[in-house]
Amino acid sequence: MLDDEKVGHMYQQIARTVIDMIPEEWDKVYLYGEVEEERQASFFFYYPVASKEPVYSLDIPELYEVDEEKFDQLKDQLYEHIETLWNEYKQSGEELWSTLNMIMERDKFKIEFGYEDLSAPETDYYERSLAWEYNYLGLVPKDSYAKKVLDEYLKKKESEQER
Template sequence: MELKLNNIYQKVADNLKEMIQEDWRDIYLYAEVGEGSQTTYFFYYPKGSDEPIYSHDIPELFEVSEQSYLVLLDKQLECFRELLDVFIENKQEIWTSLNLHLGHDGKFEIDYGYEDILTVDPYEQQVIWEYKYLGIISEDEYDKKIIKKFLS
């Protein structure tokens, strides 16, 4: 199992490196794969910058075709589906989401979530995730209310 997991983690890292068009120092990624829901997005910090770049902005920022980007994004989701299959095959507790931090030095941390993702609003989930993992607080009043509710 460990060998399979390591191979998948390597594929995820390689795919992220292919998606990012500049030198970076840290990547923070969220993914969910399950019945009725699958998504992935990430933020990365370019070397020498404290401003994170949102993964879905890559096509516009780097003049990458939307189609090429979506192919890479689908490859990423495929890796996470494969990862989930390894858990199922080895009778491990089935996760519904994961958070991954990848440093430029190759070190990574991965945390699995087990919440019922179908009961969570995807927009609210992302606002909270950005706050928890990146410290981002939007100027939008609705987003501020989401974070305030989360903190209480």
């Protein structure tokens, strides 16, 4: 059984690390993470105050004068926090999620879990990340290859839902 206080602290660690990575005031953050036994990935987008354009987390060092080494340490810390949360679910015997979505605003946050099989050959991380960006942020890729990948992914998901 999950220890709600312990898990709440883990959510706070994830949120604090994300906030520490953002070099400016923000209104909203969308975090995506996925975990499997031996693999973990995550990224986030945030909306700067009074901006309608989101900033991709991995673009931060390039866009701002941010110490890249410190940023990489925080990125690794974020990965570790998400993996620690996943391990807590695993050890407690709870249903094991594969994806995590955290939406943060100044005064609240929301957590959503996904339970898809990430090792299934019909999808890959690139497709899932494009679909996530589209579903959560309304972002449509600019380059033709990424658009094609997203379109194929969305068609595949639509046909699965019709079954």
